[in-house]
Structure formats: structure tokens, C-alpha cells
Amino acid sequence: MADSVMGSLAKAAAIAKERGVALTPIRRRVLELILKAGRPVGAYDLLADLKTASGRAMPPTVYRTLDFLIEQGFVHRIESRNAFIACIDADSPHRSQFAICDSCGRTVESMNDDLARKLSRQAARLGFKIERQIVEMHGTCAVCQEAPEAGLRRSHRA
């Protein structure tokens, strides 16, 4: 499990190098935290972890770091949770869809480009030229459908 985190980190480092951008220690650390979480994490959760690790850190540090990671495609923002999740394919820009379990928080990214195209086409019919798609589907994951009480019962707007 930690292996996959390390793998993703190495991959991100390689991509960053190739692009001529800096995966600094802070950026690397934040990405690592998000990868380890394996589900959407709030900015202030990350901040708390950063503080534990390095003693000090302020909100702007985290948000700047997140801006960078999102810009590079290493991380996605989940709008309906004000949270951040690692991208499953940081190589190339893509349009993804998220399925989010309101019971346990598990969040799965898919990259169905056919769907993405259909959505953009729908918007085009309305005269819009789309640059960014947000697709977040809330419901219950397979595990929680079986055992509803097992979930952590996350709060937040279901």
C-alpha cells in the first residue's frame, strides 16, 4: 500500500522534472499526505499534519501548495466537499468523474471521455465553450450498501 504511494510520488517527481517545475519538500509532503489519505482530505487536515511534521505551517502555505498540485494535475479538488484527492493519472490532462460515498467517504475517479464529450456537447448546445467540468456523484459505495452501519457516517451535505 505504502508502495503505491511511493510509486505515485516518484512518478510525480519525474513528471515535475520533465516539466521543469519544482516538487519541493513541502509540495512533496502534501502530495504524500493526500496520497496516503486515499480519499478527499480537507486543507486544514493537511495543515494539521504539516504542523505535526514540521512544527509550523500556515493556511496560505497549504493553499499555495494545493494550487500547484492541482495545476500540475497531481491532485483534484472535490467541490462538494471542499476537499482534495490524489489524481489516479497525473500524466496527462483529463476530464474525470467522481463517485463519492456519503457513508464512508470513499471516492473513486473515473475518466470516461465519452461522457465528458457528451457533457461538453450539451453545454455547447447552450452556447457555452467549456473549459472545466465538475462531475461529482454522491451515493453509497458497494461496501456500505452491504453494511450500512459500517460507514463512518461523514457529515457534510449529502
Added chain:
Amino acid sequence: MADSVMGSLAKAAAIAKERGVALTPIRRRVLELILKAGRPVGAYDLLADLKTASGRAMPPTVYRTLDFLIEQGFVHRIESRNAFIACIDADSPHRSQFAICDSCGRTVESMNDDLARKLSRQAARLGFKIERQIVEMHGTCAVCQEAPEAGLRRSHRA
């Protein structure tokens, strides 16, 4: 223009009556403000308007009211803007998609049920049973594509 607002208000009142829920003065007033805005409005904008009108009002008042209006399907929340917009068809529950102009803020709702079904099917493939879909597409509306400088250049995450 105000006619359509009055019409929507009357319709909402009728629906509320039919459902046995109360469209109280505050609720009616907030819905009116959202209808008049014609685009996504923030909760604190509504709060300010409420204060102007009635002297006093606190955040919980607005949020409670919004909860009610959303529950009844009179209003939708735009997650990527933390804002609220009137529904174009409050009669029946539906899954909609939003096209949002990052230049002028114009936001158009569509209710392409075929797309909505395809999205839920995609999530079903991942084992999820979906209860709520969030589809928000950001870009540029027809008007702003013609005259880019005309837009109000809204800030916010594009």
C-alpha cells in the same frame, strides 16, 4: 422580466400549498431575491438584502431558508461557487446540469435525463448507488465569446 419572477413565485406558492409546506414571508422573500438575481447568488448577498428589507437577519435564517428551498426543489446549490440559483422547473425532482460562464456569471440549467442516466450508470459500474449528481461546467457563454471584455470578470476558481 418581473412578470416571470412573479409567475415563478406564484407557482412556488401553489406547489408549496399542494405539498402542505409553508412558503412563509421570509422564504418567499429569499426565493424572490434569487429569482430576481437570475444567476447564482451567495448566501451573504441574500443576507444583506434581507437586512435592507427587514432590518435584521442572521446567517442561520438564510441557511435555514435555503435548506427549505433546496429541499422543495425551488433552488439549486452551485457547489463550485458556493452560491444558489433558482430552479427552472420546480414541479418535479430532476437531475440537472449547469453551464456557468466564468466571465459574466451567467448560469444555465439543463435537464438532460439521458446524460444523467449515463452518469449514474458509470457510477454503478464502480459499485455506487447514486442519489445526487453534481454537474457543473465552467467556460464562456455565447455573449462573452463574442465580446470577452464585456464580462464582469468574476473572480473565484475558474
Added chain:
DNA sequence: AATGAGTATGCTATGATATTCCGATTTCGA
């Protein structure tokens, strides 16, 4: 090595959005 431009970080303060909790009032059927 010294310079300096560009990038990244530290840090204070503040802004913006949202909820909890409790008590008072209103509504409305029995």
C-alpha cells in the same frame, strides 16, 4: 564568488462561508 530575476516560503491579518445551540414565537389541528 557576486548579481539579480524569478520562484517559493513565512507569517499576520482578515475575509467568506456555514453550523451549533438555545430560547422565543407562531401555527394549527385536536
Added chain:
DNA sequence: TCGAAATCGGAATATCATAGCATACTCATT
């Protein structure tokens, strides 16, 4: 008229995010 449920008022606080400016680092060029 009584009582339960719904609604509203209001203080306090939680949560999420940015502005603005000073400092420090990086690295190619001199």
C-alpha cells in the same frame, strides 16, 4: 384553549480561503 410541531431570532463559533508583504532560496549569468 391546549399542546405539539414548525419556524424564527440571535449569540457564538466553526470551517474554508485569500490578500499583502517580507524573507529566503535557486540558478543562470557575469
